[in-house]
Amino acid sequence: MPARSYGQYCGVTTAVELIGERWALLIVRDLLVGPRRYTDLKQGLPRIPTNILSTRLKELQEGGVVRRVPLHGCGLAYELTPYGRALEPILLALGRWGFPAMGDPDEGDVVTPDSLTMALRTAFRPDRARDLDLELHVGDVALRVIVRGGVLAVARLSPPAPPIGGVLPAGEAEAVLVAGPGIRRLIGGEITPAEAVAQDVVALVRGEGRILDAFAQTFHIDPLPA
Amino acid sequence: MPARSYGQYCGVTTAVELIGERWALLIVRDLLVGPRRYTDLKQGLPRIPTNILSTRLKELQEGGVVRRVPLHGCGLAYELTPYGRALEPILLALGRWGFPAMGDPDEGDVVTPDSLTMALRTAFRPDRARDLDLELHVGDVALRVIVRGGVLAVARLSPPAPPIGGVLPAGEAEAVLVAGPGIRRLIGGEITPAEAVAQDVVALVRGEGRILDAFAQTFHIDPLPA
DNA sequence: CCGGATCCGAATCGATACTG
DNA sequence: CAGTATCGATTCGGATCCGG
Numbered sequence: 001m002p003a004r005s006y007g008q009y010c011g012v013t014t015a016v017e018l019i020g021e022r023w024a025l026l027i028v029r030d031l032l033v034g035p036r037r038y039t040d041l042k043q044g045l046p047r048i049p050t051n052i053l054s055t056r057l058k059e060l061q062e063g064g065v066v067r068r069v070p071l072h073g074c075g076l077a078y079e080l081t082p083y084g085r086a087l088e089p090i091l092l093a094l095g096r097w098g099f100p101a102m103g104d105p106d107e108g109d110v111v112t113p114d115s116l117t118m119a120l121r122t123a124f125r126p127d128r129a130r131d132l133d134l135e136l137h138v139g140d141v142a143l144r145v146i147v148r149g150g151v152l153a154v155a156r157l158s159p160p161a162p163p164i165g166g167v168l169p170a171g172e173a174e175a176v177l178v179a180g181p182g183i184r185r186l187i188g189g190e191i192t193p194a195e196a197v198a199q200d201v202v203a204l205v206r207g208e209g210r211i212l213d214a215f216a217q218t219f220h221i222d223p224l225p226a
Numbered sequence: 227m228p229a230r231s232y233g234q235y236c237g238v239t240t241a242v243e244l245i246g247e248r249w250a251l252l253i254v255r256d257l258l259v260g261p262r263r264y265t266d267l268k269q270g271l272p273r274i275p276t277n278i279l280s281t282r283l284k285e286l287q288e289g290g291v292v293r294r295v296p297l298h299g300c301g302l303a304y305e306l307t308p309y310g311r312a313l314e315p316i317l318l319a320l321g322r323w324g325f326p327a328m329g330d331p332d333e334g335d336v337v338t339p340d341s342l343t344m345a346l347r348t349a350f351r352p353d354r355a356r357d358l359d360l361e362l363h364v365g366d367v368a369l370r371v372i373v374r375g376g377v378l379a380v381a382r383l384s385p386p387a388p389p390i391g392g393v394l395p396a397g398e399a400e401a402v403l404v405a406g407p408g409i410r411r412l413i414g415g416e417i418t419p420a421e422a423v424a425q426d427v428v429a430l431v432r433g434e435g436r437i438l439d440a441f442a443q444t445f446h447i448d449p450l451p452a
Numbered sequence: 453c454c455g456g457a458t459c460c461g462a463a464t465c466g467a468t469a470c471t472g
Numbered sequence: 473c474a475g476t477a478t479c480g481a482t483t484c485g486g487a488t489c490c491g492g
Contacts, residue, residue: 003462003463003485004463004464004484004485005273005332005335006249006252006271006273007272007273007332007334007335007336008252008271008335008336008337008338008341009328009331009332009335009336009337009341009407010321010324010328010337010338010341010342010344010345011320011321011322011323011324011325011328011345011348012251012252012255012317012320012321012324012341012344012348013252013324013341014324014325014327014328015320015321015323015324015327016251016252016320016324018324018327020246020248020251021464022246022464022465023232023465025238025242025246026232026234026238026239026242029236029238037473037474038473038474038475039473039474042474045232045234046233047231047232047233047466048466049465049466049467049468050467050468050474050475050476051465051466051467051475051476051477051478052464052465052466053475054474054475054476055464063327064327074473075473075474076473076474081451082450082451083326083327083450083451085451086323086450086451087323089319090316090319090320090323091238093315093316093319094237094238094241094242094316095236095237095238095241096237097237097241097312097313097316098236098237098238098239098240098241098242098244099237099240100309101240101241101244101289101290101309102235102236102237102240105235106231106233106235108233109231109233109234109235110233110234110235111234111235111236112234112236115234115235115236115238115239116236118236118238119236119237122237122238181235224308224309224312225307225308225309225311225312229466229481229482230465230466230482230483247483248483248484249484263454263455264454264455264456265453265454265455268455273485274485275484275485275486275487276455276456276457276486276487277456277457277458277484277485277486278483278484278485279456280455280456280457281483301454301455302454302455
């Protein structure tokens with residue numbers, strides 16, 4: 001019936017009709033980090049036109065992927081439904097798939113707190129994880145990254161004002177890591193931690209050198225078939 | 227640089243820029259079944275405009291997802307690169323995710339041989355699989371479905387002219403199953419095989435009744451969180 | 453018949469402005 | 473803060489056309 005339907009009775013087609021429109025999956029990506037207000041989403045997706053953002057949110061609600069929730073006290077937020085949250089493994093796999101094709105950032109490309117958080121989740125290897133507690137700085141984004149017993153927790157330090165459920169861990173991190181876009185090559189195993197430091201793609205501002213090794217082992221994406 | 231970029235340096239964003247355009251993922255879906263000629267793809271995607279099909283094929287080639295291969299003797303075909311084939315688990319997961327949202331077919335929706343083949347793959351449970359050899363008819367699509375030792379093989383019987391690598395299994399299938407769209411409810415566990423027969427959503431034209439039970443156990447998609 | 457290229461109206465997207 | 477309104481720029485969809 002809808003003119004814009006793919007005209008097939010198939011699960012993939014249905015999925016693409018629900019989350020295949022432009023920007024939709026990036027909205028889901030940010031909501032996987034936590035509930036977000038309209039303005040949070042707009043900031044996390046700097047290039048999205050506001051009319052597209054509201055259209056997508058409406059469509060995702062109709063599709064049962066997203067719902068609106070009143071924010072304790074005042075305002076409102078969008079969050080994934082359980083059905084929407086079931087996209088998490090798919091989005092992580094998609095992020096891993098896209099990783100080798102990232103190349104170098106285009107001029108004007110940004111890294112947002114939510115995209116970096118999800119990037120850490122895509123690269124996280126529970127099986128090889130070492131315990132960690134560090135601050136990761138990329139551009140003006142700063143995250144607190146804590147790994148304990150194979151479980152990853154990421155909290156946003158800056159830009160501040162953790163959107164909704166942001167709970168700041170107490171105490172100081174063991175290390176502070178400042179990275180540029182080249183950190184992709186460390187995660188991808190193209191270079192070793194030592195080379196990464198030598199080539200200035202990361203700098204260990206505070207903490208012991210072995211922490212960088214633990215980081216590289218814990219966050220890693222294997223090369224895909226060329 | 228590209229005006230249509232999402233402006234973020236992130237694996238998910240990169241992936242969506244490679245395969246997020248309209249129709250792209252459905253082209254990948256069909257190519258996961260096997261190499262296809264331009265005309266095969268056009269027939270498998272009846273509503274795709276031809277200019278979109280050629281544009282997407284060009285983009286997918288530039289992205290390293292698809293490549294052109296000369297067809298033994300004459301003509302040419304498109305096939306997935308190893309990198310493109312790495313999308314298979316993601317597409318299967320997407321098909322499973324979309325499955326519960328399929329509802330009933332819209333008027334004019336079609337089922338194609340490739341989409342049905344992929345649907346069987348998404349629903350296939352190697353762990354619970356029982357050996358099977360049957361013909362499955364849905365609309366005017368007929369497939370030969372063979373499960374041996376937890377391995378699924380699907381061949382296209384009709385519409386005939388298996389596009390490229392179609393190898394027809396020798397001999398006769400043990401059973402012939404004719405199904406309508408309601409087979410979704412059997413796969414989803416909403417109804418039992420007995421109910422499916424009683425409600426005419428499937429008909430066992432030939433073969434023993436236990437084959438239908440084996441089919442329902444082998445092809446199953448669990449409900450997702452509402 | 454195969455593998456597209458071209459043309460054009462319709463729908464969507466992107467950018468900016470504006471409002472309760 | 474949370475969107476709507478507007479409008480030009482793109483893209484999509486449908487049809488036709490063309491060279492092998």
